[in-house]
Amino acid sequence: MYSRQPFSGPTRKLVLGIDIGTTYAGMSYCLLEPGRMPTILPVTRFPAQDHVGGDTKVPSIVYYDESGGAKALGAEALQESVIEQAEEDGWKKSEWFKLHLRPDKGAPTTDENTLPPLPKNKRAQDVFADFLRYLLQCARVYIGDHFPDGTALWIKLQDSMEFVLTHPNGWEGEQQSQMRAATIIAGLVPNTRQGRERIHFVTEGEASLHFCVANGLATDPLQHGKGVIIVDAGGGTVDISAYRKVNDAEGSDRKFEEIARAECLFNGSIFVSNRARQYLESQLQGSKFADDVEHIRQCFDKTSKLRFRATDEWSYIRFGRARDKDEALNISNGQMKLPGAVVAGFFRPSLDAILLAILNQCNSAKVPISSVLLVGGFAASEWLYSELKEELNSLGMEVSRPDSHVNKAVADGAVSYFLDRFVSARISKHTYGLECNTVYEPNNSEHLSRSHTTYMTVDGHMRVPHRFSSILMKNVRVSETTEFRERYVQLHKDRLQLQAASIELSRYIGEDEDPRWTDIDPDDYPVLCQVHADTSQAAKNLRPRMGQLGLYYCLDIEVVLSFGLTELKAQIAWFENGIEKRGPAELVY
Structure with a gap:
């Protein structure tokens, strides 16, 4: 088990890790x-929960009435009285709503119609x-109930x-922006700079690593500097991340780095x-x-899916009463019998996708992978675990x-991320940059093929766009x-037009x-954000230059990208009297 240092802050502070999964939240x-x-502790009591005091998860379900008001949430939404009232009053159930936040690219188009639609006039x-x-x-x-004077506290x-909110490995700035907006709507923080800075994000893969390290899991391979893959198999997504332990400049043995680009598969248990x-x-x-299919x-979800173990055994789904029978359909005594090979077919696409992603990682x-650690709700599947184990x-x-607590790994890990910050380096998932022009070179075949697009800028040079x-x-x-930086120039005949820089x-x-x-x-280059800077002071000191078309002004800027933690930020930098200045850091989304 990981031993933390005593808190050195001046005053009490409360940290809350929130993991809203596709099917369950914690x-x-x-x-x-x-x-x-x-000490990190789970919330183990929710309204209408069956296992009071012992369950760290609650269903991610919301019932809405016709006017759009939330009527029943979490475990309340599974109560028979609520389901009956929902049918009578026309309430709409929203489940799997998290997946509607997903990036456009990378989601499985074949499964688009399987996502329950959002309620009318409701965004994700x-x-x-x-x-x-x-x-x-x-x-x-x-x-409030678990501390003396807890309500006052x-x-x-x-x-x-x-x-600290968790999200799948494949989500980035745009999804983080929507989640941050949701925290403001929900009243977690005010819509101020200070309020927004109290919202933090961590990927489910990195949260799982923090949980494993803090709880002494996979310590042997990690301590020996070997590569370890963590598979967080959840309801909607399977997040796959690879890490190894490194020694930082201060000699800490609790620093880890990502050694392969994280994967996010839409192949969780709901599929x-x-x-x-x-x-x-x-x-x-x-x-x-036929009308009982959903039931x-x-x-199947509640029992058979988790119990299924082998393709050469029958799988049974108990759904009705003893008199429910149909020999032609393998239904007798209120249960349906399915060949193991058929049930394995339900799992196989998810298993194959996970195996392929592990092999790709x-x-x-950078280093050999020696171990795979399986966490998350889908990890409870005996068939998935045994098949992965045999193959790998x-x-x-x-x-x-x-052995236990696989469901609370991500929520615990979210708080550990805030406290411990084990990961010191990550692998960039995409290429980031900007569209600009470049000086035309007639001997360059790429330029020559675009000669019809060239134009002359104020410095008298022919340039190629795009x-x-x-x-x-x-x-x-x-x-x-x-920090990652690149230099660019902005040209204009009017110096006043260079008082602000924007990319x-x-x-x-x-x-x-x-x-x-x-x-x-061109669709492969989506714009993430606009970055602005007040360069009025620098513009005042610019001296005119002489070009083929007359006088012009040139402002040198640098675009600076940084991953301070798990969010990408961008800034514009420039120099005034030999001193570097920067505009405000913009979150990329």
Whole structure:
């Protein structure tokens, strides 16, 4: 187990880690007290929960009435009385709403229709905000009950509370921006600079690493500097991350670096359920059980899916009463019997995708991978675990999973991320840069093919547009203190037009290893954000230059990118009287 240092801050502080998963959500917290050792604890009580005091997860479900008001959330939404009232009053159930925040590129188009639609006039971030508001109230009640004068403590600390939200590995600035907006709508923080700075993000893969290190899991390979892959298998996504331990300049043995680009697969357990539902629909079509498909699928989820172990065994779904039977459909005594090979087919696409992603990370990692650690709710599947173990053992990799608490790994890890900051370097997921022009070179074949697009700038040079200038390339090791910079010039005949600098930062999402021109597959260069800077003082000191078209002014700027933690930031830098100045850092989304 990892031993933390006593909290050195001057006053008490409350940190809340929030993991809203596709199917379940969880929270963990830590009360930081000066001079005391921080301890991370889970929230284990939610309204209407069956296992009071012992369950760290609550269903990610919201029921809305016709006017858009949230009527039942979490475990309340599973109560029979609520389900009955929802049917009578026309309430709409919103589940799997998290996946509606996902990036456009990378989501499985074939499964688009399997996502339940959002309620009318509701955006994904609106549902996210309603659920955050519910979770905050649950945390307030729980912490209020578990500390002396807990309600007064919450009131005292709520304006300085720090929140850490988790998200899949494949989500970046745009999704973080929507989640941050949801925290403001939900009232977690005010819409001020200080309020927004109290919202932090960490990927589910990195949160899982923090959980494993803090709880002494996979310590042997990590301590020996070997590569370890952590597979966080959840309801909607499977997040795959690879790390190794490094010794930093201060000699700390609790620093780790990412050694391969993190993967995010849309192949979580809900897609196993979707395939099961499709099979049931085809098998039961035209029978008296056709209207029971969704109920049978839910019964499969609760029991059969987790118990399934082998392709050569029958799998049973108990869904009805003893008199429910149909020999032709393998239904008797209220249960449906499925061949193991059929059930394995529900799992197989997810297993194959996970194996392929692990092998890809092994091939691209800087050091050999020796171990795979499986966490998350989907990790409870015996068949998934045994199949991964068999396949990867044959390749010389050990596979393990925690004996318990796999469901709280991410929420605990979120708080550990805030406290411990184990990861000192990450691998960039994309290439970042901006579109610019470049001086025309008639002997350059790429320029020659674009000669019809050339134009003359105020300095008298012919230039070619649509050049993509990379600032940070994909698959580059990025430490928390490293900055990536590129120099650019802005030209104008009127010096007043250079009093402000502005650029559009883009991300390349195509397959080219060295993207060079935005006029090739232009949709692969989405604009992430605009970055501005007040350069009025620098403009005042500019001296005119003489070009072929007369006098002009030239402002030198640098675009600076940094991954201080898990969010990309961009700034414009310039010099005034030999001193570097910078505009405000802009979050990239």
